[in-house]
Amino acid sequence: MRVVHLLRKYNPSEWGGTESVMLQLTAEMAKRGVESVVYAPSVAPGPAPPDPLAASGCTVRRFNAYVPIWGISADRKRQMVAVGGNMVSFGLAGSLWGEKGVDVIHSHALGRLGAIGRLVARARRIPFVVSIHGGAYDVPSELRVELRRPASGGWDWGKSFGFMLRARRLMDQADAIITLNPSEAALVRERHPGRRVLVEPHGIPTALFVRDCRAAAGEAFPGFRGREVLLVLGRIDPTKNQAWLIAQAAELARRHPKALLVLVGPFTDGEYAGALRARIARDGLDGFVLMVGSLPFGDPRLVGLLQEARAVIVPSVSETFGMVILEAWAAGTPVISSRTSGASALVEEGVNGLLFDLGSPATFHEAVDRVLAQPDLASRWGAAGRAKAISSYDSSVSADRMRGLYANLIEEKDALRHSKGR
Secondary structure: OEEEEEOOOOOHHHOOHHHHHHHHHHHHHHHOOOEEEEEEEOOOOOOOOOOHHHHOOOEEEEEOOEOOEEOOOHHHHHHHHHHOOOOEOOOHHHHHHHOOOOOEEEEOOOHHHHHHHHHHHHHHOOOEEEEOOOOOOOOOHHHHHHHHHHHOOOEEOOHHHHHHHOHHHHHHHOOEEEEOOHHHHHHHHHHOOOOOEEEOOOOEOHHHHOOOOHHHHHHHOHHHOOOEEEEEEOOOOHHHOHHHHHHHHHHHHHHOOOEEEEEEOOOOOHHHHHHHHHHHHHOOOOOOEEEEEOOOOOOHHHHHHHHHOOEEEEOOOOOOOOHHHHHHHHOOOOEEEEOOHHHHHHOOEOOOEEEEOOOOHHHHHHHHHHHHHOHHHHHHHHHHHHHHHHHHOEHHHHHHHHHHHHHHHHHHHHHHHHHHHO
């Protein structure tokens, strides 16, 4: 079986949840006799960082793609690509058409790029699968406004291409639509009746988090020795909402002077990161907040931080799933998360973590108080999270389900072709 995975972004220097998903999915698929070919837009010129997908044996093909908006800066275009820009490509269709022996096209991109994948799949009469990673309908209104902000003041000349590609009808012609939580699935079924809509959560290699890596983290970040580490893992971006957390940091420091707030993630929004640093300096929080930048998935320093943390905090405005929750659990660490649809579907309050409301900071502080004041209880929550991650969210489990879906779709397409040929 040969599957093409179509991504709207793959930049190893800006590693995130989708990249981690692809690395684990393609590696597990290879064990099951499935060859994966990843198509992703070319990255900006410059020294190429190590490519984990290519290093794992996956074929990675690059194509030229553009943010089709006149009148905005290159930095704003780069920001749009980092968080979900609706790009267009003039060479992708030809490349996909020329890819030999393809059994399935699986798009992890919506919009115009996804529509190109659907067009080629229909022409080749092979199954087309689309995965919704960041949310299609299950997105708060304030986040929709934020995502449109970089494009404000520009003219989107790509709309005509989207119209010709029928990009807005992408999911109406998909053979399967994969969502990450029941809330998104319900919204998709409502808007696309008759489509095959599945809830297929991501998986992670839970065994990666078993070996004790706290020494590696301590050597890399000696400042957290003797501190109660509260870890925040995710790209530095308004969607991940670190600004809300920094606004709570002074009160957090007053209540827990031994705590240390550690932010790990690539700076995908330079202006936002600058504002965070300015707020940290203005509030005198330099000794309380540590921003360490990006760490690769599976890096011993990152695994060690996850193991050392008293809790992993997820303050996101929107999170349709939450890979970081699984990573925390696999490391045996409880989660304190905002009440997003993804976290609400994963976290069992008082069993493997706690949820809080962004509109009520008191609920956040109460959650942190419980975790730091009752380490034995927090340890039990972390152990419960680890058990859940191993039993339900290991990457081997999710790969088995995905391979089964591909096989069923291929069989259905073959049966349909044979019935028409009689």
